Amino acid sequence: MSSGRTLEGAGCITWWGFGPARDLLETRRSQTPRPQGELNVLLVGSSDPRHILKTISGLKDTDTLHVWVMENSMEVVARQLLLLYVSLSSPESMGMQEKTDVFLELFGNSEIRSQTDDKLKHMAARLFLAVTDTMDADTDTDTHIHPCLDTSFLKFKERDELARIFKQWQRPPSPPLGMCKAWDARVRQHLGTRYDARRGCFDWDLTMKLHDKGCGVIHKQEYIRWRESGVAFEMREGLYCIANQSLLSTRVFSRRGDKVGVRGYWGDIVSSPYLSFGIETDYKELLKTQNNQHVKTAQDISVANVETLFKSLSTRGGHTHVSELTKDSFDHTAETHLSCQLEEERVCTVDQEETVKLDNKQHAEEKQKHQIELMNLPGVSVSFLSLDSLPKLPMKSRFCRLFNAIYCSASMVHHLDSSLKQTAAPGAVLTVELARYLLDLSKEQEASFATRVSEIAKEAGFVPARTEDNDAYAVFTLQKD
Template identity: 25%
Template structure:
C-alpha cells in the first residue's frame, strides 16, 4: 500500500453524521433535510458517545457537530484514538479553523480550512495563522487540560500521558517554526519517485490509468484536472488564484527511519502519506444540493474542489446558525429578525442553547482503560481500515440499547453500531486482497456477536463502510 503511505492525513471515505447513519451510505436530498425543530425533551438525555479509532481526520466530528441542530439537543462526546500526536495536532488546527470564536468571515474561514486541509503549499496568510494559533496552543495546553475552541466545543487531554502531551507540544513548536527549512515539495517528489520507481518518467500515463480505470467508476465527482494537479504538485484547492509558497507543516508526520550507514533507527520529520487518491473523499463525493453534481454536455457543473467548498460551507453556516428554518437561509447564512427584537431573543430557547461537544484525545495503550472512564459504553464505534485488526478489542465497548435517542431516529440510528471503514478507495489493492479484507472483517465481527445491519446499500462489497449491530438487534431499513 505504498501509494497511500504509512500515515493517513485524511479520510478516503465520506464523512458521517453519527446521528444520521444514512450519511454513511449517501447524502440526503436537500428536500429531505431540516425537519421541524425538536423541543427540549432530550436535553437531559445521556450524551451520545462515539469512539473514533484511527479516523485520522476530523471530518466525522465536523459533520456531526455542524448538524447536531437537526437532532434535538443531545450533547456529544467523542473519544479520538490515534497513534501519532501529529494527528492530534492537525485535528486541533483544522477544528479550530472552522469552530473558533474569531471574527474571521465565512468565506475566509472556509478558505483557511481548505488550504490547511488539502494544499501542500500554504498561502502566506494561512501560514501566519498557523504560526499564531500554534503559539496559542503551546501556551494553553500545558496550563489547562481543556482547550475551548468555542463556548460549546472543547478538546480535553486528560487521557493522554505526560510524554504524549510533550509530543503534542513539540508538534506545535514545529508548526510555528520558520528557522529550520522543511522542503515539503522535495519530499512530495521523493514520494512520487519511490512510488513510480522506474516508471517515473512515464508517470502521466500511470496517473491517467489510475484516474480513468480505478477512480472514476467509484468516485464520479472527481474531475481530471483537479486530480492531475494533486498527483503532480499536491495542490488540491486553488484559492482566489493565489499560489502557495510555504510548506504545509500539518502534513508532516514522524517516522523512524534506518540510517543505512549506522544501521540505527533515526526519527525524522517528513511526508509519508497519500500521493494517489487525494483529500476529497470526506466531503467531495456527494452533496445535499444535487445541482452541483450535474453535468452539462458531458462536463461537470462543479469540479470536486467546488463540491468540497460547497459542503464545508454549508456545514459551517449550519453550525453558525445552530438550526435553520429554511434551506435558503442555511445556504445564504441570512435570517430575517422581526422588528423590535434583538438577534439573540429572535431565536427560540432551544436554539440559543446549542449542544455541547467534548472531544477526548487518547492513544491505543489507553484502550483497556476506557471502560472505566465510560462505563456505559459507546453508542457508535468507528474503526478505520488501518485499525480494523482492533475490532475484537473494542467491540465489547459497544453500549447496550437505550431509549435515549433522537425523537425521529431511524431504526438503524437507534441502535449501537460498529462502523468499519472499507478499502474501496485503496486503489493499489488487488481484487483478491479486497475480498480477503472483507472476509477477515466479517469473520472478526461474527466472532464478537456482531452482524451486518441489513440495508439496501450494504449489499455487495462496494460500500464505503461495514455497519454492524449486535446479532439480536439486526435491523431492516425500508
C-alpha cells in the same frame, strides 16, 4: 491490512480518511432508530474531523454529544486539534469564506499561501498555550483548549509531544524543508521506473480506478495537479509556496543498524483528500453532468460541503463566544497568590512583584484573546484519548456500555476484538472504513479485507446492517442479547 510497498502510495501516516464524511449516528441503512439524548461516539483512527462535523450537524437541539477520539500518532492528534480549531472559529474572527478556504488549504494542500501560513502559526501558538496550561494546572474548563476540546485524558508525555509539535509549527527547523522535493521523492519512490510516464499513471488511476468507483466528479486537471504537487485546493489567486507544517511528520528508517528519523511528507499520494468532502453532496445541482462530464469539480463540492457544515456549527453555537475570564477576577487571583507568597517568603522585591503581576496580566490577556476567537457549541465535547487506551476501555467502568456509535478506520481495524462489545451501548452502530479507495490494492485484496472486517465485527457481537455494495464503509449493529 497488508503493509510494505503494497501500500506505499497510502503512506505510513493517515492525514485524511479514505471515504466521505458520515453522520455516525444516522441509521438510515438499518432498522435501528436514531439515538437521541446523551450520545457518545468513539472514533478510532478517523484521521480528520469530517465525521465529527457531520455528526454534529445531525444533532437535535436537545441532544448532547461527547466524541472520544483515538489516533495512532500525536502528529495526527495535533492536526485534528488544528482543524477543529479552524472549524470553531467565530464569525467575528474569521468570515465563512475565509474559514472554508483556510480549512481546505490546511486540510489538503502540501503547500499553502503566506496568509494561511500566518494563521497556522497563530493557531499553533494558541494551541501550544492551551496544551501547556493543562499540564500546569488542575483539569477544569479554564485550562482546556476550549470547552468543546479536551486533551486532559492524554498522558503527560503525549501532551509534551503535542506542545513540541505546535512549537515546531510556529518555528520550523532551519533550513526549511523543500516540500516540492519531498513530494517528488515520494512520487519517484512509488512509481519507480514508471516515473517518466507519471502523467499516464495518474490518468489511469483516475479514470480506471477512482472514476470506476463512482468518483467521476474528480476532474482530471485537479487530480493530476494534486498528484504532481500535492496542492489539492486553489480557491484563491496567490502563490502556494510555503510548506504546510501540519502535513509534515517524522518517519524512522534503519540505516546500517541505526534508526534515523527523517522529516518529510509521509502521507497519501494516490487517493487524494477529495474523498473526505468532495465526492458526495446533498446539493444535487452540483452533480449535474453535461456531455457525460461533471460540470462542477471535487473542489467545488468540497467548498459547498464544508461551508454547510460550518453553518451548522454556527447555528448550534448561536454565534456565541466562550465565556471570558474577566481582567478584574484574574488580577484579584494573581494579587491574592502574590500576597501569600510575600507573607511566606518575605524576600520578593518590588521589581519582582511588578514582574509577576505583568506576566499574569499578559497570560490572562492571551487566554482571553484565545477564547474569544472560538464559538461555544452547547452540549458538544470532543475528548482525545491516549494512543494505547483502546484495549483498556472495557476495564474502566466509565466506558461500560457507553458508546452509541463506534467508528474504526481501515488502518486501525486490527485493534478491534471481542472486548469491544463491553463498551457498546444497546443498539450501538459500528462503522468500519473499507479499502475501497486504497488504489494500490487489487480487487481481490479489497474483497479479502471486507471479509476480514465482517469476521472481526461478528466476533465482537455485531451483525451487518443494510449497506450499499459500492459504499466505502461497512456498517454493523450490536446484536441483541
